[in-house]
Amino acid sequence: MKxxxxxxxxxxxxxxxxxxxxxxxxxxxxSRELINMRYEGSAVRSQTYNKTIVDKIWNFFSSVxxxxxxxxxxxxxxxxGTIFPQEMYIPPNVDPTTYYKEEYGTPGQIFYLxxxxxxxxxxxxxxxxxxxxxxxxxxxxxxxFPLYRALKYQRVxxxxxxxxxxxxxxVSDTGISMDRVKRVLAxxxxxxxxxxxxxxxxxxxxxxxxxxxxxxGLIIFLIGAMLRFFPGMYTDQTLWIREGETVxxxxxxxxxxxxxxxxxxxxxxxxxxxxxxxxxxxxxxxNPVPKNYxxxxxxxxAGPSDVVGAKPELKKERDARxxxxxxxxxxxxxxxxxxxxxxxxxxxxxKLENKKTGKSYGEIKVNxxxxxxxYDLGNGYKVEMVEYFPNFxxxxxxxxxxxxxxxxxxxxxxxxxTPETTKGETAFIGIRKNVEAADNKYKMSFSGIETKNxxxxxxxxxxxxxxxxxxxxxxxxxxxxxxxxxxxxxxxQQRNGQLWIAAHTNKNWFGxxxxxxxxxxxxxxxxxxxxxxxxxx
Amino acid sequence: xxxxxxxxFRSILLVIIAVAVGYTLYSNVFNDxxxxxxxxxxxxxxELTDLQGNKVQLSDYKGKGVFLNFWGTWCKPCxxxxxxxxxxxxxxKKQGVEILAVNVGESRVSVKNFADRFHLSFPxxxxxxxxxxxxxxxxxxxTTFLVDKNGKVIEKTxxxxxxxxxxxxxxxxxx
Numbered sequence: 001m002k003x004x005x006x007x008x009x010x011x012x013x014x015x016x017x018x019x020x021x022x023x024x025x026x027x028x029x030x031s032r033e034l035i036n037m038r039y040e041g042s043a044v045r046s047q048t049y050n051k052t053i054v055d056k057i058w059n060f061f062s063s064v065x066x067x068x069x070x071x072x073x074x075x076x077x078x079x080x081g082t083i084f085p086q087e088m089y090i091p092p093n094v095d096p097t098t099y100y101k102e103e104y105g106t107p108g109q110i111f112y113l114x115x116x117x118x119x120x121x122x123x124x125x126x127x128x129x130x131x132x133x134x135x136x137x138x139x140x141x142x143x144x145f146p147l148y149r150a151l152k153y154q155r156v157x158x159x160x161x162x163x164x165x166x167x168x169x170x171v172s173d174t175g176i177s178m179d180r181v182k183r184v185l186a187x188x189x190x191x192x193x194x195x196x197x198x199x200x201x202x203x204x205x206x207x208x209x210x211x212x213x214x215x216x217g218l219i220i221f222l223i224g225a226m227l228r229f230f231p232g233m234y235t236d237q238t239l240w241i242r243e244g245e246t247v248x249x250x251x252x253x254x255x256x257x258x259x260x261x262x263x264x265x266x267x268x269x270x271x272x273x274x275x276x277x278x279x280x281x282x283x284x285x286x287n288p289v290p291k292n293y294x295x296x297x298x299x300x301x302a303g304p305s306d307v308v309g310a311k312p313e314l315k316k317e318r319d320a321r322x323x324x325x326x327x328x329x330x331x332x333x334x335x336x337x338x339x340x341x342x343x344x345x346x347x348x349x350x351k352l353e354n355k356k357t358g359k360s361y362g363e364i365k366v367n368x369x370x371x372x373x374x375y376d377l378g379n380g381y382k383v384e385m386v387e388y389f390p391n392f393x394x395x396x397x398x399x400x401x402x403x404x405x406x407x408x409x410x411x412x413x414x415x416x417x418t419p420e421t422t423k424g425e426t427a428f429i430g431i432r433k434n435v436e437a438a439d440n441k442y443k444m445s446f447s448g449i450e451t452k453n454x455x456x457x458x459x460x461x462x463x464x465x466x467x468x469x470x471x472x473x474x475x476x477x478x479x480x481x482x483x484x485x486x487x488x489x490x491x492x493q494q495r496n497g498q499l500w501i502a503a504h505t506n507k508n509w510f511g512x513x514x515x516x517x518x519x520x521x522x523x524x525x526x527x528x529x530x531x532x533x534x535x536x537x
Numbered sequence: 538x539x540x541x542x543x544x545x546f547r548s549i550l551l552v553i554i555a556v557a558v559g560y561t562l563y564s565n566v567f568n569d570x571x572x573x574x575x576x577x578x579x580x581x582x583x584e585l586t587d588l589q590g591n592k593v594q595l596s597d598y599k600g601k602g603v604f605l606n607f608w609g610t611w612c613k614p615c616x617x618x619x620x621x622x623x624x625x626x627x628x629x630k631k632q633g634v635e636i637l638a639v640n641v642g643e644s645r646v647s648v649k650n651f652a653d654r655f656h657l658s659f660p661x662x663x664x665x666x667x668x669x670x671x672x673x674x675x676x677x678x679x680t681t682f683l684v685d686k687n688g689k690v691i692e693k694t695x696x697x698x699x700x701x702x703x704x705x706x707x708x709x710x711x712x
Contacts, residue, residue, distance in 0.1 A: 052544060054544060054547050054548045054551060055544070055547070057551060058547050058551070121565055123562055123565075126558070126561060126562055126565065127558070127562070130554070130558040130561075133554070134551075134554055137550070226557060226558075226561050229560075229561045229564045229565045230560075230561075230564070231564075247668075248668060250671070306582055307582045307583060307584045307594065307596075308581055308582065308583040308584070308668055308669050308672040309583040309584050309585045309664065309666075309668050309669045309672075310583075310584040368644075369644060369665075370644045370645065370665065371644055371646045372646070373645070373646050373649065385646050386650070387650055388644060388646045388647045388650070389647075390644075390647070391611075401611065402611040402647070403611060404609075404611050405609060405610075405611060405641075405642050405643045405644075
């Protein structure tokens with residue numbers, strides 16, 4: 001590897017612009033322009049080798065320009081993704097291929113065709129995020145380490161043109177007390193290094209590491225987000241559970257077995273007369289205001305099973321009440337109350353009656369999720385269920401059929417047997433629809449309905465949160481570190497019977513100048529001149 | 538020497554990132570049906586009761602080909618393929634192919650009436666709690682899996698099948 005040997009004797013890496021040790025400009029040596037102090041003029045590593053494919057990839061991502069473009073593209077894509085709802089937020093039973101077009105017209109169709117409907121999980125968005133992560137890592141490595149090196153090897157006595165070409169610079173006669181200058185600088189919390197009567201006063205160098213700390217935090221944050229896709233780290237699923245039902249909790253299956261949940265009762269409470277403190281507000285709205293949504297549940301655990309559907313042996317874990325913001329938490333999982341459906345038909349009660357006398361011969365209770373095929377009422381009275389349509393409708397040929405298996409509009413065909421009618425009489429019963437032969441002697445009459453509520457819970461697990469929080473904290477620390485402190489340096493040198501003064505800060509020149517003013521007033525040191533002002537003037 | 542070290546360092550770092558990103562992409566995008574049974578997977582074993590009240594367990598059919606169908610009485614495409622399934626069931630049962638037509642979440646009465654109407658003689662396991670349906674990750678119905686004699690899924694389709702297709706499927710899983 002080629003190195004650049006400076007006249008002071010220090011070997012600098014190829015590509016260095018300012019000697020790491022003495023500060024002599026190694027490019028544009030004879031120029032009188034101010035030196036570009038960014039990264040201390042150290043060799044940004046990438047720009048120096050371009051041999052193998054690995055180097056080429058590395059160099060591409062090493063460019064800050066590329067990094068900024070990646071950020072811009074991510075921002076634009078993320079913004080476009082919010083124009084129309086994401087696929088997970090459109091109604092669950094619609095077809096996305098047609099939904100976006102019908103709902104939002106041509107822009108919606110374009111949105112869908114380009115994959116923006118599932119943007120945040122799409123492969124190209126993930127690749128963009130990955131590219132940002134790679135860019136952050138490489139940019140930091142390429143600039144952080146050389147900068148560290150340059151600041152570590154910096155010499156107290158700097159080269160003549162380094163001094164001259166600093167933004168703040170002045171020459172004055174000697175004859176002031178260096179001890180006093182040092183005292184004043186120390187009071188301002190400068191750390192002082194001396195060499196042959198020359199002084200380097202430096203403070204807050206750590207603020208230069210702010211961007212790198214910040215990048216490290218961001219990378220940890222991205223790693224946390226990435227871990228969501230690793231098995232066992234993240235779960236977010238919905239669970240609909242009827243009162244009285246016991247179901248497997250989705251996403252909780254492990255090698256040790258599986259969790260099950262029984263829903264005893266779903267409760268919705270409204271604010272009422274008892275809540276006197278809110279009565280004025282309640283009068284104003286006029287509408288009922290919900291006070292509480294709650295599911296009373298029992299959590300069970302069952303041992304591992306290779307066979308799905310087999311009746312598991314449930315071991316009770318505990319009873320719980322799940323309310324909004326008060327989840328049931330167990331073993332990294334949390335169950336949150338998110339939705340409900342009130343009064344779903346559950347059981348329908350019907351009476352067998354004599355049409356003429358109206359006398360009842362008993363009641364049958366039809367479980368709408370699992371009706372029996374025969375209901376025996378004793379004494380020779382019996383009802384057979386010939387057909388069951390949970391969600392009755394007529395199909396295109398006017399034949400009775402069911403829309404789906406949810407009992408929203410149940411209808412039945414019954415065959416009624418009595419000692420009088422041993423061959424049986426047939427009747428069709430639905431909600432507000434009764435069809436039967438005119439000469440039927442008996443009929444089924446509706447006598448009541450039982451309903452149940454359904455709770456919706458989400459199953460959540462997020463083991464990546466601690467990592468994301470730590471990443472966020474480190475990110476903020478980096479921001480604070482880089483923003484609230486400035487890295488300031490003052491060089492004072494004796495040259496040919498003159499006193500040379502130069503000063504540099506990585507940001508906030510106004511602050512540095514004010515500090516220099518102060519120092520010069522207290523110590524008698526001459527106030528350096530801002531050479532960039534001179535030029536523009 | 539230093540240059541070589543640098544190349545090794547850069548290569549290792551890029552490889553680590555590539556592997557991590559590749560895995561994330563794979564598990565998220567190209568495998569987003571995670572949890573659902575796909576072609577090439579081992580068919581998860583299940584146990585249900587059929588219409589007649591008999592226990593049906595998939596693993597009991599090892600050594601036979603299984604035409605595993607998920608359906609509902611209210612689904613027209615399912616209805617259309619049922620007579621063909623019944624016809625080919627008669628032809629292929631002797632040759633070691635079994636049909637299991639898992640009903641998704643309906644009541645025994647509805648399913649029994651349906652089976653009687655279409656004269657279905659193959660076992661119809663009832664998945665009242667939909668646990669098996671969920672374990673197989675069934676989206677739309679009908680969905681049909683072809684399970685070979687080793688219990689491996691060799692085909693998965695969500696189309697309403699024609700008589701010819703069902704016949705060719707039976708040939709495929711004939712042991």
